[in-house]
Amino acid sequence: MDRPVIQYVAVERFVPVGYALSGPDSGVPLVICHGLGAYHMQWDAEARHFADSRPVLTVDLRGHGASAVVRNGRFEDYSLERMARDVIGVVQHCGFDRVDFLGNSLGGMIGLEIARLRPGLLRSLITCGTAYKFKLSPLVVWTRFAFYHLSGRRMPKIVARYATINKAMRPVVEEMYAVASRKVMHLIDRQIYIFDRLEVARAFKGPIVVLRGEHDTAINRYLDRSIDELKGKPDFRVIDLPGVGHFTNLDRPELFQRALEEALDHVAAVTKA
Template sequence: MAQLVTDDGVAIVYDDLGPRDGVPIVLCHGLAAAGEQLEADAHYFAGLGYRVLVPDLRGHGRSGKPAPLSAAGFSIPRMAADLVAMLDDAGVDPVHWVGNSLGGILALELLPRQPARFRTLATFGTAYRLSLPRWGARFIPLGYALFGPRLIAGMTAWGTTRAPSARPLIEKLVARFDPQVGRCVAENLSNYDLIANAVAATLPILMLRGGRDAQVNAALGPTLKAMQGRPNFALVEVPEGGHCANLDATEVWRTELLKFWRRH
């Protein structure tokens, strides 16, 4: 485990696994999760000789959060800057970046600003553009208050995956998540458009589309319209994958990533 303090005073914790001279990978989780979501995968890839960095985003897992809490403290550029600080702290460049949902959004934010940081980008559960009412973010703390963390965690796990083996970890992560952090992050995620960043990028980009990730798939139309046919973009279907495809379609997810990295 490693830790750094950002320029606005937030402690960011990340795991650094595998040989120091291995090809570096970043595995970055999404909203309401933590690096623990990708822990088994990190050990798997480290065992193959890769150097694997797994952050806990600010306000998630073991990392700290700014005080007072505000949407500005969890903006997409702010959270992306934390990850640049992690790469600097670890002394790695460039990396194969794998982002789930928010973890992919943050990479898309960095593409035009820090292109030399990337070897490749792979996303799963990530729409490159989203437009939702900003007020919807208020329902995150309201739901926790009305139903309690355990019930919210259980409902989220059932809605995220059909795999019984994956649900306990999702429940654990969601139950311990701070819903006020969720509100702050969700306010920033309600309306963003990073398609132009992906279109302008020249690095290899892979989208792993989970067949059971209904909500994100419903929002992918503009992304796919802009990206399909581009020579550096590949779309791979993961039919049994939900929003966290690494947990419920693990073998396919890992195999497709390894094929992608080895091609590039």
């Protein structure tokens, strides 16, 4: 399957959001959302694989990939709520009223925000590389800001080296971060260094599946606490991925796709019961 054609919808005036839709007309759609600085290219292999059996919708968050950078963008233009409303608008534009949602890192945060704003839109929530509650020091935000600017043209290569253990996938990461907006990443960093959607997850009535990468240590430090809090929730499940870091699907693509199939089979089983 060739790469699907990028289409656009302006959920908010003057902010066209890019998305790609592939697969059949039938089946529960799978919506996939990338992490900070990435875009739909991260999910090409998953889109090809899962579009054999269901619609697959990948969305670029505002300021990422094919989506517009807000002109003279300010802090509030990149809030989780506004980004989540963009994704909700794309889903509705495509005519879907109930979807399975997969998010990596920032994408998982967007999924949790959609669960807060429009829980009925989500049949299930699947996250990887996302902690449901954490609090970082503001120093982390400004250290990252310094890195974005002081690393210059080397930034994509440095990020690729440390973001994935799969050397074959490092060019993918480099390509994504070569076009990433440092300003946008900083504005979003300022939104998310304190994050808490644990109560949203507890209240969500559909299945939640966490795909936990063995070597995603920075996230797992906080994620493991969230998992302990959610263990008693009906239809909550954790699938461990050995030898995998933060870019979960790029580190071991075949392992990730099998885990995602297992997660979706779990969702289908418990939602039919």
